[in-house]
Amino acid sequence: MIFSSRLSAAIIMTALGVALISPSAAVADSGASDEIDVRVTIPQAEAFSVTDAQFRWGVNTEVSAGSFSGDCNFLSAGVAGDAGASRVWAESxxxxxxxxxxxxxxxxxxxxxxxxxxxxxxxxxxxxxxVGPGITETGTGAQAVIEKGVGKVDPTKGTARMKWKGSFSIVFYGGLTYWSLSDPELTIADGRGTLTATASGYAADREDTTKWSKLSNKKITLAELPSVALGAHGIVTTPAYKGVKISGVEPEQSREQMWWGSFPKDWVEYNQQTGQGPYWYSSGGAADSRKVATDVYISYTPENSVIATPDKQQSPTAADDQTADETAPLVKEDAPQNSGQSSALSGQDSGRTPVQQLVHNVLSSVLPQSMAPTGTATSVLEPAVLAASTISWMGKSLIPEAIEQAMDYKEPLLWSLAGLLALGSVAWVGFRHGWLVWPFSSKK
Structure with missing residues (x-):
C-alpha cells in the first residue's frame, strides 16, 4: 500500500488535533490517483466569561491639565463627597x-x-x-482604573458585555466644579460599542460661585465606540469625538478647527449643570485641542493588560505659553502667567519667551559655537519676535474675530515665523562674514 503525500500530510494534521473530513477512502492502492480531497475544519474560538476585567481611561488631556485657579484639574477615586460650596479642595x-x-x-x-x-x-x-493651562499642554497622563469587571466575550459572534462596580470623579479647577461616574457598563456588537455609567455631582455656576446644590443621579453615555475589535487580551478603542456634532448648547459648538467634536450629548447636558459644559465639546476656545477623548483600555485580566506601560510623555513645546480659554467655568478673569515654570524648549529657566527660545535653539544648532546668538543676532530679531508674541498678551480686547482666528492657528504660525526668522538670521550672518554673496555682485 502506498500513501500519497497529501494523505500523509493529512494524517500528520490529524495527529496534531485538526479535525479532517474526507469524502473518499483514506487509503489508495497503487493504481489510484495521488490526489485525495481533504477538507480542514479549524475550530472557532469559544465564548468565555471574565471575572476580573480591568477598565482604564484617562478621559481626555484636559482632566489632568493645569488650570488658572486651583492649580490643576485631576481625577479622584470614588464618588467625591459634598464640599459644601464651589471652592478649592484642601487635603484635610x-x-x-x-x-x-x-x-x-x-x-x-x-x-x-x-x-x-x-x-x-x-x-x-x-x-x-x-502642568499648566497652555495650548500644547500634555497633562499628567493620569487614568482612572476600575478592577474586577465581570461579563462575557464571544469572539465568534463579535459580542461582549462587561460591567464594573466602582467610581471615579472628574475635578476641575482644584474643586470649584466636580462630578462623578459610577459602575460603567460596556456593550459590544457588530464591531461597535457603547459605554454607559451613572453620573452624580453638584451644580455650580461660573457667574455666581455661591450657588451649589446636589444633582440627581442619571445614567449617561460615557462613550460611543465606532470601531471595536476583540483582541486576544482585551480591547483598545477610541471613543467618538472628532466630527461629532452637538446643538442646543451655550456657547454654540465651533466646527472650524481640525479637532472639533463633542462627547455624547447626555454627557454634555449633564455638565451644563456642573459648570463644565463647554469643556466637553469644541467651543472655539484655546483649550479645544485638549478636549478630544482619549483611548479606552479594557483588559480581560490585569495580568495581561493591553497597556502594559504608559506612553512616553513629552513636555509641551511651549509650556509657558498659557492662554486662557474663554469658556473657563467659574473663572472669568485672566490669571497671571506662571513665571516659575521653566522653558520646555531649553529645559531651564532662560527668561526668554517661547519664540525667542526657539529662535535661540535653532541658531545655536546651525551656527558655529563662536557665533552663538547671545548678542547682536538675537537683538536684530527682537522686534519680529515681539510682534509674533503679541497674540499671547493681546487677548480678545482688540479685533476679537481676527484674534480668535489667529489663536486657532497660533502654534503653526509661531513655528513658521520662528523658522523664517532663523533662516533670515543665518543669511544675515552669512552675508556679514562673506559666506554668502548677492547674485548680482562679483568678485575681482
Missing amino acids: DGLYKVKDGNSHIEKPDASGEWAASSWENKCLDATGRK
Missing part, C-alpha cells in the same frame, strides 16, 4: 482619594511605569513638571 477635606473599593488612580512615573497618584503629585507629570 478628605475629598481626594487615590483608591476607593475597586477603583484607583494611576499616572506615569519617571521610570516609565504606572504608579499610584497622590495628593502631592496630582498636578505633576512624569518628569516632575507642574
Whole structure:
C-alpha cells in the first residue's frame, strides 16, 4: 500500500488535533490517483466569561491639565463627597482619594511605569513638571482604573458585555466644579460599542460661585465606540469625538478647527449643570485641542493588560505659553502667567519667551559655537519676535474675530515665523562674514 503525500500530510494534521473530513477512502492502492480531497475544519474560538476585567481611561488631556485657579484639574477615586460650596479642595477635606473599593488612580512615573497618584503629585507629570493651562499642554497622563469587571466575550459572534462596580470623579479647577461616574457598563456588537455609567455631582455656576446644590443621579453615555475589535487580551478603542456634532448648547459648538467634536450629548447636558459644559465639546476656545477623548483600555485580566506601560510623555513645546480659554467655568478673569515654570524648549529657566527660545535653539544648532546668538543676532530679531508674541498678551480686547482666528492657528504660525526668522538670521550672518554673496555682485 502506498500513501500519497497529501494523505500523509493529512494524517500528520490529524495527529496534531485538526479535525479532517474526507469524502473518499483514506487509503489508495497503487493504481489510484495521488490526489485525495481533504477538507480542514479549524475550530472557532469559544465564548468565555471574565471575572476580573480591568477598565482604564484617562478621559481626555484636559482632566489632568493645569488650570488658572486651583492649580490643576485631576481625577479622584470614588464618588467625591459634598464640599459644601464651589471652592478649592484642601487635603484635610478628605475629598481626594487615590483608591476607593475597586477603583484607583494611576499616572506615569519617571521610570516609565504606572504608579499610584497622590495628593502631592496630582498636578505633576512624569518628569516632575507642574502642568499648566497652555495650548500644547500634555497633562499628567493620569487614568482612572476600575478592577474586577465581570461579563462575557464571544469572539465568534463579535459580542461582549462587561460591567464594573466602582467610581471615579472628574475635578476641575482644584474643586470649584466636580462630578462623578459610577459602575460603567460596556456593550459590544457588530464591531461597535457603547459605554454607559451613572453620573452624580453638584451644580455650580461660573457667574455666581455661591450657588451649589446636589444633582440627581442619571445614567449617561460615557462613550460611543465606532470601531471595536476583540483582541486576544482585551480591547483598545477610541471613543467618538472628532466630527461629532452637538446643538442646543451655550456657547454654540465651533466646527472650524481640525479637532472639533463633542462627547455624547447626555454627557454634555449633564455638565451644563456642573459648570463644565463647554469643556466637553469644541467651543472655539484655546483649550479645544485638549478636549478630544482619549483611548479606552479594557483588559480581560490585569495580568495581561493591553497597556502594559504608559506612553512616553513629552513636555509641551511651549509650556509657558498659557492662554486662557474663554469658556473657563467659574473663572472669568485672566490669571497671571506662571513665571516659575521653566522653558520646555531649553529645559531651564532662560527668561526668554517661547519664540525667542526657539529662535535661540535653532541658531545655536546651525551656527558655529563662536557665533552663538547671545548678542547682536538675537537683538536684530527682537522686534519680529515681539510682534509674533503679541497674540499671547493681546487677548480678545482688540479685533476679537481676527484674534480668535489667529489663536486657532497660533502654534503653526509661531513655528513658521520662528523658522523664517532663523533662516533670515543665518543669511544675515552669512552675508556679514562673506559666506554668502548677492547674485548680482562679483568678485575681482
